[in-house]
Amino acid sequence: MTDPRNTAGFETRAVHAGQAFDPATGAVIPPVHFSTTYAQDGIGGLRGGYEYGRSGNPTRTALETQLAALEGGAHALSFASGLAAEDALLRAALGPGDEVLLGSDVYGGTYRLIARVLGAWGVGVRVVDMSDLGAVRAALEERAARILWVETPSNPLLRITDIARLSELGHDAGALVVVDNTFASPALQQPLALGADVVVHSTTKYLGGHSDVVGGALVLNDEELFAQAKFLQFAVGAVSGPLDAWLTTRGIKTLALRMRRHSENAHAIAEFLSGHEAVERVYYPGLPSHPGHDIAARQMSGFGGIVSVGLADAASARRLAESTRLFQLAESLGGVESLMNYPDEMTHASVRGTELAVPPEVVRLSVGIESIDDLIADLDQALDRL
Numbered sequence: 475m476t477d478p479r480n481t482a483g484f485e486t487r488a489v490h491a492g493q494a495f496d497p498a499t500g501a502v503i504p505p506v507h508f509s510t511t512y513a514q515d516g517i518g519g520l521r522g523g524y525e526y527g528r529s530g531n532p533t534r535t536a537l538e539t540q541l542a543a544l545e546g547g548a549h550a551l552s553f554a555s556g557l558a559a560e561d562a563l564l565r566a567a568l569g570p571g572d573e574v575l576l577g578s579d580v581y582g583g584t585y586r587l588i589a590r591v592l593g594a595w596g597v598g599v600r601v602v603d604m605s606d607l608g609a610v611r612a613a614l615e616e617r618a619a620r621i622l623w624v625e626t627p628s629n630p631l632l633r634i635t636d637i638a639r640l641s642e643l644g645h646d647a648g649a650l651v652v653v654d655n656t657f658a659s660p661a662l663q664q665p666l667a668l669g670a671d672v673v674v675h676s677t678t679k680y681l682g683g684h685s686d687v688v689g690g691a692l693v694l695n696d697e698e699l700f701a702q703a704k705f706l707q708f709a710v711g712a713v714s715g716p717l718d719a720w721l722t723t724r725g726i727k728t729l730a731l732r733m734r735r736h737s738e739n740a741h742a743i744a745e746f747l748s749g750h751e752a753v754e755r756v757y758y759p760g761l762p763s764h765p766g767h768d769i770a771a772r773q774m775s776g777f778g779g780i781v782s783v784g785l786a787d788a789a790s791a792r793r794l795a796e797s798t799r800l801f802q803l804a805e806s807l808g809g810v811e812s813l814m815n816y817p818d819e820m821t822h823a824s825v826r827g828t829e830l831a832v833p834p835e836v837v838r839l840s841v842g843i844e845s846i847d848d849l850i851a852d853l854d855q856a857l858d859r860l
C-alpha cells in the first residue's frame with residue numbers, strides 16, 4: 475500500500491499503477507503476455523501464481539491493478555465485456571428469489587440481462603427512478619431488494635443520483651449498492667469513496683477511450699464478494715484477452731486528459747444547443763438548469779462528455795441524427811471521436827415499450843475531443859436542415 479504507484483495523484487496512478495518496467499529487459503512498457511500456459515518449477519511450483527490463461531494472465535493483472543488504483547478499491551476484475559462483468563457480479567451476489575432494484579434509465583442491456591437471462595433462473599427486477607430517493611425508499615419498504623443498481627449520470631437522460639445518500643438508504647435496507655460508473659469514469663467520480671459497494675464499468679467506453687476494444691470490469695472492497703466474482707471469472711471464463719487488456723491499459727493512461735477535454739467540449743455544446751430555437755430540451759448535468767446540477771457538482775469533478783437533446787418530435791430527432799458530418803451515426807460512446815445516437819431505435823431498442831423506453835424525440839451525443847468550433851459548426855448545419 476505504500477507503493478507510490480497506488481497512492482499518488484490520479485494522473486500518476488493512471489500512468490504507473492500496474493505498469494512497473496519489465497525486470498528482465500528494462501522495457502518501460504511491460505510486455506503483453508500471450509502465453510496460455512506457464513512452466514512450473516516442479517508440480518505446483520508456480521512463478522508469480524500464473525498457471526493457465528483463463529485463471530490468470532500478467533497483462534490482465536496489470537489492468538486490474540490499474541483499475542483498482544483508479545477507483546480506490548481493494549480489488550478489480552477485468553472481463554471480456556461490460557455485460558460479462560455485470561453477469562459475474564449478479565451471479566455472485568444473487569440467488570433465486572432475489573430482486574434487483576434498477577434505475578429507470580440504465581443501459582438497456584443491463585435490463586435485458588437481468589430480465590431475460592437471469593429472470594429464467596428466478597431473479598426478479600423492479601424499476602425505479604433512482605434520482606428520486608423518496609421513490610427508492612418507498613420501493614424498498616414495499617419489498618426488499620438484494621441490489622440497488624444505479625447509473626449516474628444515467629443513460630441517455632443524464633439523471634443524477636446522490637450516491638452517498640443512496641448508499642445509506644440501500645445499506646439501511648440491507649441491499650448492496652452497485653454504481654455503473656461508465657459515463658463518469660473514475661477521473662470524474664469515485665463511487666466507492668461515496669459509500670457504494672461495487673463499481674461496474676464498460677471499459678469499452680471512456681476507459682479504453684478509442685473505440686477499439688470491448689471490455690468490462692468490477693471494482694470492489696468486500697473480500698467475500700470479490701472471491702465469489704473471481705471464482706465466476708475463472709469458472710465461467712468471460713476473461714479479457716491479453717491484447718484487449720493491454721489496449722485498455724494504454725487508453726487509461728490518458729483518461730484524465732481526455733475526460734477534461736470531453737467535459738469542456740460537451741459543456742460548450744450543451745450551451746450552444748440550449749440557445750438554439752430548434753431545440754426543446756438539453757440534458758446535461760453541467761447546466762445550472764439541470765435538476766441534478768448541485769449534486770453532480772458535489773460528487774463529480776467534471777460533468778462528462780455526454781449530452782442528450784430533445785427535439786420537437788421523433789421525425790426531427792431522426793433527421794438531426796442523420797444530418798451531421800463530423801458526428802458519426804453509431805452506437806457506443808466514450809471514444810475520442812464524436813458520435814450521434816438515436817436511442818429509441820439504436821442503443822435502447824431492447825427496452826422499447828418497457829418502463830425504460832427512451833422518449834423518441836431524444837438524440838444522444840457522445841462529444842469527442844475534436845476542435846470545438848468544428849463540432850458546433852457541424853451541429854449548426856444539421857439543425858438548420860430540420
Ligand SMILES: *Cc1c(COP(=O)(O)O)cnc(C)c1O
Pocket residue numbers: 555556557558581583584625629654656657675676677678679688689690
Ligand atoms: C456499453 C455499456 C454497458 C455494456 O458494456 P459492454 O462493454 O457493451 O458489454 C454497460 N453500461 C453502460 C453504461 C454502457 O454504456
